[in-house]
Amino acid sequence: MNSFHIRRLPHYDLIDHPTFLPWRLAGTLPGRIFCSKTTAGEAFLAMDRLLDNPRIGPLHLGQAEIANMVVDAIRNRNGRAYQMHNYVVMANHVHLLITPRVAVPKLMQSLKRFTAREGNRMLGLTGRPFWQDESYDRLVRNDAEFRRIANYIEMNPVRAGLAATPEEFRWSSAWPINNLPTTHLHDIVGQVANLRTDCQSVHPGAARTLAANRAIHRDAQSPIEMNPVRAGLAATPVQRMAD
Secondary structure (H helix, E strand, O other): OEEEEEOOOEEEEEOOOOEEEEEEEOOOOOOEEOOOOOOHHHHHHHHHHHHHOOOOOOOHHHOHHHHHHHHHHHHHOEOOOEEEEEEEEOOOEEEEEEEEOOOHHHHHHHHHHHHHHHHHHHHOOOOOOOEOOOOOOEEOOOHHHHHHHHHHHHHHHHHOOOOOOHHHOOOEOOOOOOOOOOOEOHHHHHHHHOOOOOOOOOOOOOOOEHHHHOOOOOOOOOOOOOOOOOOOEOOOOOOEEOO
């Protein structure tokens, strides 16, 4: 089942299809004007770099107690609302790669509402927004983009200078957890293939896990590259990011 809706940004939701969901704390970016020629990938990368080197705005997720709460909320929904692939909780934003089992707006409302309530409780705040009201969401186009996004997410702390390797950052799917199942790429290919027009299959070897993919594309290129409308991107390049 799929759906399309528009708030300030257009959103295209598809259940059982890998989806990239980045979102941030309220007040973390100023209103910014992007050139009309700015692609989705360029806009995303510019915003993510600003978030990784914050000069304004809250850094609540940098507190271990709050970061742990967000990680627990993400992991606790794995297997019910979605199949979780990769995530990272940075000081002021979150990246999540999942295959949703329910509508994305429903699962995001639940996740953000719970973590906002708990986060504000931990901070002793009332009546203040915790998360930015709206965020990007992107349908993953193919297995190459899936690998690129997975790698981008887990390399985020390394690019930001917070860890030497992805596995050293505690608030990430790269952090070794014995009771988490390993996600293999061949579990994803069948889901992605339905929206592909021309792609190569991924080898279904059991040894090819997402951990191996962290060695691919370790530069800071954006995981989002094509025109968002043609690529099925749920959120187009933003002309103005308003808090």
